[in-house]
Amino acid sequence: MSVVSVPARPLRRSPIDGGHGVAADLSFVREDMARPLPLDRTVVSDAAVVLKEMSWRRRFGLKGPAAESWLATHHFHVPSKANSWVVADGILVARLATSEFLVEALEAGQARVAVAARELYAHDRPLAVYPVPRQDLVVELQGPALNDLLRQTCSVDFAPPRGLRASDAGPLVLTSMIGVAVIAIPRELSGRRELTLWVDPSYAHYFWTTLLAVAVDLGGGVLLDQPHGAYGDHT
Amino acid sequence: MMRLPPIAGEWIDRAVPLTFSFEGHEVPGFRGDTISSALAAGGVRVVGRSFKYHRPRGLVSFANHDVNAMMQVEAGGRSIPNVRADVTPVEPGWRITAVNTRGGVANDRLAWLDRLARFLPVGFYYKAFHGKRLFPHWERMFRALTGLGRVDTTAPLRATAKRYDFCDVLVIGAGPSGLSAALAAAEGGADVLLVDENGAAGGSALYARGGATQPTAAVAALIGSVAAEARVRTLLGGCAAGYYADHWVPVVTGEAIVKVRARAVVLAQGASEQPAVFRGNDLPGVMLASAAQRLIYRYAVAPARRIAVLAANAEGYAAALDAQSHGIDVAAVLDLRSTVGPRTQVYRERLLQNGVRVLNCVRPVEAIGGAGGCVARLEFTAPSGLESVNIDGLWMSVGFAPLTGLLHQAGGTVRYDSGAEQFVLDSLPAGTYGCGKLTGAYTLAECIEDGREAGRAAAAELGNSGRREAGRRPAGAECSNHAFPVFRHPKGKEFIDFDEDLQIRDVENACQEGFDSSELLKRFSTMGMGPSQGKHSNLNALRVLARVRGESLEQHSLTTSRPMFHPVPMSHLAGRGFVPERRTPIDREHAVRGAVWMPAGNWRRPEYYARDGHTRAQAIAAEVGAVRGAVGLIDVGTLGKVEAFGPHAGEFLDRLYTGRFSNLKVGMTRYGLMVDETGVVIDDGVIARLGAECFYFTTTTGNSATLFREFGRLATWWGMPVGLVNLTGHFAAFNLAGPASRAVLAALTDLDLSDAAFPYLAAREAHVAGIACRLMRVGFVGELGYEIHVPAEFGVELWRVILQAGQSSGIRPFGVEAQRMLRLEKGHLIVGQDTDGVTNALEVDAAWAVKMDKPYFIGQRSLATLAQRPLRQTLVGFRLAAGGAQRPRESNLIIDGGRIAGRVTSIGVSPTLGHLIGLALVDPAVAAAGKLSLRVDSGAQITAEVVPTPFYDPLGEAQRRKEGA
Incomplete structure (x- = not known):
């Protein structure tokens, strides 16, 4: 038998890691997740439209009759209505249906969400709480041409005033974009509109490359959310 | 050269001259010219050949609606067929030829076909193609003789970006009524999108001037108000090409399709002017009066030097004044009517004052061609007898047909109004409104008022299901349409449909053969099936049909109008081509190892891994050998993966599958077979019980999405509170199989893999290489094997570490083909390959997997019946x-x-x-x-x-x- 080098801490892989025509075989790590470095499509933050890959964020899903009370017990703010979301203490809680939730740490709150996820998967959780693995590709879209991109790819009108302009609460949209089911949350942060999308990871390559092609046509590209110094070869 | 001095409001930029070639000759133009306007300005009168008889043809509608001006354009290394010369702005350097000629438009070698017209009766194609034996011969011949442009099959793929747009009120048509509607809707608080296929707003009000140097001030004011209204967005150069449910309207622009979703739609498209039908009405130089007016006012082109106007309405007289005011000699205005109304009278007096001869009760006999086949003389009868007039242009202004295509697609209806001699709105579906010529309003004041009403109603009723009364033609309004502008000639060649070279006798003969309704006539004669889609022929054909049957037009209906209302480039319809493809998390690992891909459902999977010096068969055989002799690893992440939670989960699975799962022990798996209500096999998989109220099960790759939706529907239908979670994309899955698989796995986990602790068909949750996994010991390929399921984000790490651990055992990844062979060796069936849409569970010897003693499962009753046969x-x-x-x-x-x-x-x-x-x-x-x-x-x-x-x-x-x- 070969000598097997088992990593002490297994590396997570972004749903688009290595699979979307990156210029170099490089990736970088955030929250233990290896992510691609698309050298040829990288743009600056004020480009017409930018895609940010945010799959590294810690998240979990849950559903079931006791899901809401479980979240409350763990001190998460829970939206009162289905198809809505709240952000509190840097953590997004999205209510996808009457008793189904998606919880994701934004910038802050990674550790707290990771701990909660471990508890959710523990064998002593209430029987009426069902964990929902969330391995989604998460993409943030921003930029002045955001609406142009959306209008080429989705039949839902996200433009103001229909698209909501809030930073801490609002409705979410379950729809399809370029033929793929997505969860979409429009937000406005510091006067800048952004849309966050959650996508089944098996569609990640198709979704990312297609959306990026549209963005590039509009004068946009990928915006890295981490300084270049943080990159390394993790392949 | 027919270019006129500058005209107020012209669309050309005289500061930017250009040249292009037509049929090998250099033609000058200006930026803003269409191909047709530049040709007309250059004195080119024959622009094409007719579809069937190859007769010389000139501009007729100059409105994007006739087959005569369709071109093959060579530009930028591309050859583009069927370019509509009437509306396509010409670019410098283009090389343009007419479509459907043999040897050029001037000397078409197929012109002799015109002499065979009497041997090519209506329905000729059907009769000629009737015999199978000669069909290939006829097909080849007709493909060679007829047709339009040539498709360049080497043209590069062009990604055309479709896009969506949204508004409260979509107004289609930016003529006076559309402008008025848009403004009124915006004033009512609606966000308005105003679209028009032309390059500027204003519609006919900009060119039907009656000799005035400027458009009327009311129109200019309307255009200014709309431009200043922040709630109105205007999309020019966009043709609304269809009307789908819930007010979806595709607007075709030069570059792409815009799919507009509106809460209400106002149809203000106006009307198509209709030709008169008489012998020689297709000669170059014979054109619609509105076409001539557009040439004059938009492009400063005089379409002729000396004209006659064949009129049956005030618009014809106005066109004569427009001609006169630009130096065109008006030889006569020949009115088909015996008396005229007050609107006509105003223009008539001005023309008489200007010395123009005006005759009433005229019947055209024949337009006669001169040099180049262009019109040189018109013979007609007047009360005084047979007369003729020498001309180089004949303008027809005998009536209009409102554009009702979108209205029909929206679910609205029209009726024939014998007072207006046209089809007018009869009923409107909720959220759709009509105005302008569609309602029978023709004067500027009528159109503006009608549009205002429609716009107000659309804005006021947003979100409600209220509907506006269909418009009513103003009482006492002068009619603009002749009841029967059709004049038979003993020698024929009176064309009703220019696209298909159909004459009066073709309609009459079709009726005699029994094709005597509008829909039958269309299909038998191909009437209205050409590029203009009947915009200039359907009404006249219906008039002839009604007369042949001795009926009134009220007893007839227009043919069904289907999207697209207007021909749309295939590249526009294709758009970017969004074809979702799924990939497993290990996709790149396969590529690195030389995977040869194959589709599986909407996934891509390795068929096998190519190896230097090995054929496909050898590579697959080697993969099979590795599994049978050592150990292999396959990515089975494409399998459907579902969790069912809750106290009723076992009972739910008992209902879904033929087997029993409510009694499955925690930590064990069982094969599951799924049939439909008729007992036909539709899926299979493995069901594992991970907890008292938690099952984890797989479905086949191709069925996973459909079945998950069906599971949810059934849970609701049965009223069973089962928590269903779809893990298909969120989990990676591998099958590690072969005699050495236990040893390979043992190096990576602390789990006791002994047969006693982890027996055949058991399921366990454990850490492998530090990663939390689900393991199932199943005989997937008939060897000792473990199916390992892991969150997708850890898939790559686990795949790599397993391959590393198995290196010394000769581990080899294997693909779908090896998997098929391994399973075939075991006699395992593949649902969908070894079964089909009628194969039941008993026919595949799967009775062992069917527990008929359960209270209920889908297909139980059918299988019980089948078991008796x-x-x-x-x-x-x-x-x-x-x-x-x-x-x-x-x-x-x-x-x-x-x-x-x-x-x-x-x-x-x-x-x-x-x-x-x-x-x-x-x-x-x-x-x-x-x-x-x-x-x-x-x-x-x-x-x-x-x-x-x-x-x-x-x-x-x-x-x-x-x-x-």
Whole structure:
């Protein structure tokens, strides 16, 4: 038998890691997740439209009759209505249906969400709480041409005033974009509109490359959310 | 040169001259010219040849609606067919030729076809194509003689970006009524999108001036108000090409399709001017009056030097004044009517003052061609008798047909108004409004008021289901349409449909042959099926049809209008081509190892891994050998993966599958077979019980999405509170299989893998290489094996570490083809390949997986019935020597006594056994005889021996292999 080098801490892989025509075989790590470095499509933050890959964020899903009370017990703010979301203490809680939730740490709150996820998967959780693995590709879209991109790819009108302009609460949209089911949350942060999308990871390559092609046509590209110094070869 | 001095409001930029070539001759123009306007300005009068008879043709509608001005354009290395010259802005350097000529438009060598017209009666195609024997001959001949442009099959793929747009009120048409509607809707608080196929707003009000140098001030004010209104967005150069449910309207622009979703739609498209039908009405120089006015006012082109106007309305008189005011000699205004109304009278007096001869009660007899086949003289009858007038242009202004296509698609209806002599709005669906010529309003004041009402109503009723009364033609309004502008000639050639060269006698003959309704006439004669889609022919054809039948037009209806209302480039329809493809998390690992891809559902999977010096068959055989002899690893992440939670989860699965799962022990798995209500096999998989109220199960790759939706529907239908979670994309899954698989796995986990602790068909949750995994010990390919499921984000790490751990054991990744062979050796059926849409569970010998004693499962009653009947077919195994020259293939038939007795479903050379093995669905009586006669592709029949399955390891010892064995 070969000598097997088992990593002490297994590396997570972004749903688009290595699979979307990156210029170099490089990736970088955030929250233990290896992510691609698309050298040829990288743009600056004020480009017409930018895609940010945010799959590294810690998240979990849950559903079931006791899901809401479980979240409350763990001190998460829970939206009162289905198809809505709240952000509190840097953590997004999205209510996808009457008793189904998606919880994701934004910038802050990674550790707290990771701990909660471990508890959710523990064998002593209430029987009426069902964990929902969330391995989604998460993409943030921003930029002045955001609406142009959306209008080429989705039949839902996200433009103001229909698209909501809030930073801490609002409705979410379950729809399809370029033929793929997505969860979409429009937000406005510091006067800048952004849309966050959650996508089944098996569609990640198709979704990312297609959306990026549209963005590039509009004068946009990928915006890295981490300084270049943080990159390394993790392949 | 026919270019006029500058005209107020012209669309050309005289500061930017350009040249292009037409039929090899250089033609000048200006930026803003269309191909047709530049040709007309350059004195080119014959721009095309007719579709069937190759008659010389000139501009008729100059409105994007006729076949005459369709061009092949060579530009930028591309050859673009069927470019609509009337509306396509010309670019410098373009090389343009007319479509459908042999040897050029001036000297078309197929012009002799015109002399054969009487041998090509209506329905000729159907009659000629009737016999099968000569069909190929006729097909080749007609394809050579007729047709439009040439498709450049080497043209590069062009990604055309479709996009969506949204508004409260969509107004289609930016003429006076549309502008007025848009403004009123915006003033009512609506967000308005105003679209028009032309390059500028204003519609006919900009060019039907009646000799005035400027458009009327009311129109200019309306255009200014709309431009200043922040709630109105204007999309010019966009043609609304269809109307779909919930007010979806595709607007076709030069570059792409914009799919507009509106809460209400106002139809203000106006009307198409209609030609008069008389002998020679298709000669170059004979055109619609509105076409001539557009040439004058938009492009500063004089379409002729000396004209006559064939009129039946005030608009014709106004056109004569427009001609006069630009130096065109008006020889006569020939009015078909005996009396005129007050609107006409105003223009008539001005013309008479200007010395123009105006005659009433005129009947055109024949337009006669001169040099180049262009019109040179018109013969007509007047009260004084037969007369003629020498001209180089004849303008027809005898009536209009409102554009009702979108209205029909929206669900609205029209009725024939004998007062207006046109079809007018009769009913409107909720959220749709109409105004302008569609309602019979023709004067500027009528159109503006009508539009205002429609716009207000649309804005006021947003979100409600209220509807506006269909518009009413203003009482006492002067009619703009002649009741029957059709004039038969003994020698024919009075064209109704210019696209298809259809004459009066064609309609009459079609009626005589029994095709005497508008829909039958259309299909038999091809009336209205050309590029103009009947915009200039349907109404006149209907008039002739009604007259032949001795009926009124009220008793007839227009043909069904379907999207697209207007021809749309295929690249526009295709758009970018969004085709979602799924990939497993290990995709790149496969690529690195030389995967040759194959589609599986909407996934891509490795068919096999290419190896230097190995053929496909050798590579697959090596992969099979690795699994049977050592250990192999396959990515099965494409399988559907579902969790069912809750106290009723077991009962739910009992209902879904034929087997029983409510009694499955925690930590064990069981094969599951799914049938539909008729007992037909639709899916299979493995069900694991991970907890008292938690099951984890797999479905086949192709069915996963459909079945998950169906599970949710059934849970609701049955009222069972089951929590269903779809993990298909969120989990990676591998199958580690082969005699060495236990040893490989043992190096990576602390889990006790002994047969006692982890027996065959058990399921466990454990850490492998530090990653939390689900493991199921199943006989997927008939070997000791473990299915390992892991969150997708850890898939790559686990795949790599397993391959590393198995290196010294000779581990090899294997693809779908090896998997198929391994499973075939075990006689495992593949749902969808070894079964079809009528194969029931009993026919595939799966009765062992069916628990009929359960209270209920889907298909139970059907299977109970089927069990009482003899089997129609049965799935059996067969074998053949591998070396035969005639190798059967899947779907080859099994023949018994000259009849079809079954078919081969799976077949291949078993690397393990060294001969051909296969499965076949076959008549049980034939199978019982022990021999199958297979008809191979060459037609030869070869004999196979029926053998029991599994072919390999019939006792199943390999998959139950204990440690140390």
